[in-house]
Amino acid sequence: MQFQDIPNQVALKEVLRQSVQRGHVAHAQLFRGSEGSAALALALAYAQYLNCEDRTDTAADSCGHCPACLKMGKLAHPDLNFILPTTTTKSVPKDATSAKFAAEWRTFLGENPYQGFNDWMQHIGAENKQGSISKEEAGLLLKLVSLKAFEAKFKIVIIWLPELMHPAAANAVLKLLEEPPPATIFLLVSHEPERLLPTILSRVQPVAVRPFSEDDIATYVAEHYHVPEVKARQVAQLAEGNLGAAIASREKSADHDYADFFIKWMRKCYGSKMTEVMALADEFQKMGRENQKEQLSFSLGLLRRVLLFGLDPQLVPHLASGEQQFVQGFSKFVTPRNADQLTEELNTAHYHIERNANPRMVFVDASLRMGQQLRRA
Numbered sequence: 001m002q003f004q005d006i007p008n009q010v011a012l013k014e015v016l017r018q019s020v021q022r023g024h025v026a027h028a029q030l031f032r033g034s035e036g037s038a039a040l041a042l043a044l045a046y047a048q049y050l051n052c053e054d055r056t057d058t059a060a061d062s063c064g065h066c067p068a069c070l071k072m073g074k075l076a077h078p079d080l081n082f083i084l085p086t087t088t089t090k091s092v093p094k095d096a097t098s099a100k101f102a103a104e105w106r107t108f109l110g111e112n113p114y115q116g117f118n119d120w121m122q123h124i125g126a127e128n129k130q131g132s133i134s135k136e137e138a139g140l141l142l143k144l145v146s147l148k149a150f151e152a153k154f155k156i157v158i159i160w161l162p163e164l165m166h167p168a169a170a171n172a173v174l175k176l177l178e179e180p181p182p183a184t185i186f187l188l189v190s191h192e193p194e195r196l197l198p199t200i201l202s203r204v205q206p207v208a209v210r211p212f213s214e215d216d217i218a219t220y221v222a223e224h225y226h227v228p229e230v231k232a233r234q235v236a237q238l239a240e241g242n243l244g245a246a247i248a249s250r251e252k253s254a255d256h257d258y259a260d261f262f263i264k265w266m267r268k269c270y271g272s273k274m275t276e277v278m279a280l281a282d283e284f285q286k287m288g289r290e291n292q293k294e295q296l297s298f299s300l301g302l303l304r305r306v307l308l309f310g311l312d313p314q315l316v317p318h319l320a321s322g323e324q325q326f327v328q329g330f331s332k333f334v335t336p337r338n339a340d341q342l343t344e345e346l347n348t349a350h351y352h353i354e355r356n357a358n359p360r361m362v363f364v365d366a367s368l369r370m371g372q373q374l375r376r377a
Contacts, residue, residue: 036242
């Protein structure tokens with residue numbers, strides 16, 4: 001993984017590069033970012049940058065072709081180590097430590113490094129079991145860091161989701177952070193750092209990773225997965241900063257243009273065209289439950305854009321080409337006076353769809369109520 005493979009995050013990449021170039025590399029760093037953020041990807045790119053053999057003092061990235069980079073890129077470098085949440089599975093019926101899932105982890109990251117904990121549990125076949133970083137991991141970790149680096153300048157230990165550590169593992173990590181082994185770098189990657197021991201938090205250098213912007217996600221999905229621009233924008237709006245979720249959902253929404261459906265829906269609601277609303281209700285019912293939920297989630301996001309545009313167009317600097325005219329015109333009918341009620345109707349519809357209510361009835365009821373609110377503006 002190289003910095004150039006990660007969308008945007010320009011300022012943070014520069015901070016990480018500067019820390020290496022100036023020789024100010026903290027022995028323990030906490031990459032804190034929400035699920036689907038660049039936290040893990042940045043930790044991987046940073047690890048490769050640290051141990052790159054052909055990197056110059058002013059290089060913006062690891063070289064990508066030296067022996068160390070090639071091994072790092074394959075997650076097969078002997079001085080790159082991972083501590084992960086695991087559980088017993090059919091293939092690992094006992095002693096489920098990180099080392100026993102090394103092959104699965106390489107495959108998992110190879111698919112994309114923006115996936116979350118539930119994705120990992122499904123990948124290893126955990127079924128309904130809860131994963132954690134077990135107490136058995138503590139002894140293995142102490143033994144691991146007692147060894148000198150095999151080839152590289154630094155031995156790097158990446159602890160993914162340290163908030164899931166068993167107390168014994170957490171205490172072992174704390175001891176190592178208090179008395180760090182020489183030439184060893186600990187990179188903790190956390191989605192919920194508030195769950196970590198305060199004593200651990202006090203001994204790590206924080207690296208705050210912001211969620212991806214909608215533009216970052218739309219561009220990445222379009223370029224890497226050849227998704228049309230309109231669909232990529234649609235997926236990005238639904239993802240709410242989670243690139244992993246956007247990648248996972250890019251195919252589910254491929255047959256549905258949520259923006260076009262919402263635009264037609266609102267026009268029919270405002271005009272009280274009930275015959276046409278009923279026809280849309282039939283179309284909504286045929287979508288399937290997952291697409292119905294995504295349609296409502298997308299509608300909430302677009303409704304928010306309409307409200308913000310009405311308050312100040314500069315609050316919505318980027319709009320898909322097919323949405324611009326609609327948002328500008330519809331903003332006259334979505335105001336602070338009715339926005340809360342419109343939002344509540346969409347949230348209520350989503351709630352009922354999740355609980356297997358009749359989609360057609362939910363859609364018609366929401367349409368009637370939203371039509372009343374739009375005509376109040």
